[in-house]
Amino acid sequence: MTEIDGTDAALVRAAADGSEHAFRALYRAYVRPVYWIAHGLVGDTADAEDVTQETFFAAWRKLRGFELAGDSLLPWLATICRLQAANRIRRQRRDRDRTAGQVDDTLPSTVDVEKQVIDGDLAERILREVEGLSPLDQDIFRLCAAEGYAYQAAADELGVAHGVVRNRLSRIRTRLRTTVEESS
Structure with missing residues (x-):
């Protein structure tokens, strides 16, 4: 196995070429921040874990041809995570509507797009500060x-x-x- 430079761009290129080692390195680097984004959106530990896994699965499928715009993969993963969370919330709402009149008040009724934009902007500012x-x-x-x-x-x-x-x-x-x- 050839040595991969540890930058996100190099790891993304290697993972896109099929390197499971590179993808595991990206996963280890970003699984916690992605989990906390997911948890903030779905509000439940088990659902957040599922959304996190779905996010990385979708990222793995979409890596081929992906070009990293900045130094960090987190903004792209956060976008995928928000989409996965929205899909999960819609699926749960649809399932809930099909059940016989049972209401689960623990599910968020909508995804707050304004909050997501503000959170995304804040994440970008924090990333710039860290850079x-x-x-x-x-x-x-x-x-x-x-x-x-x-x-x-x-x-x-x-x-x-x-x-x-x-x-x-x-x-x-x-x-x-x-x-x-x-x-x-």
Whole structure:
């Protein structure tokens, strides 16, 4: 197996050419953010897990011929996720309407398009903010925020001290919180 450069663009190209290794790397990098987008849309853990899997399945099918526009695959995956969530909500509503008068008030009645646009815009601003970080800070953010590493595990992975990860991540979160608050 040839070594693949770890950028999203290189991983997308390799996955589009059939590399399961590259697709697994993309999956590991983005499964948590996609899950939380899905959960925010469908509001249920099991449905969010299903939508997440459906999102990655659809992405796998659509990769051939796909050209990554920016540095991150997340905006494209978020779009697929929103479509998958909308399909699931419509399917559930249709199934609910077919049942004999039983109403499930836990299902959202609509997908709030305005909220999705605002969430998408916010995600773009956060991604731009992360792209402006130093390479070390980007790695710390990716490991701790996106992949769920503990401080020490991230420090070991990056070859830095625990305190470096803790302090830098605190500054990164403050910077991102400012971005979020400015958008409100």
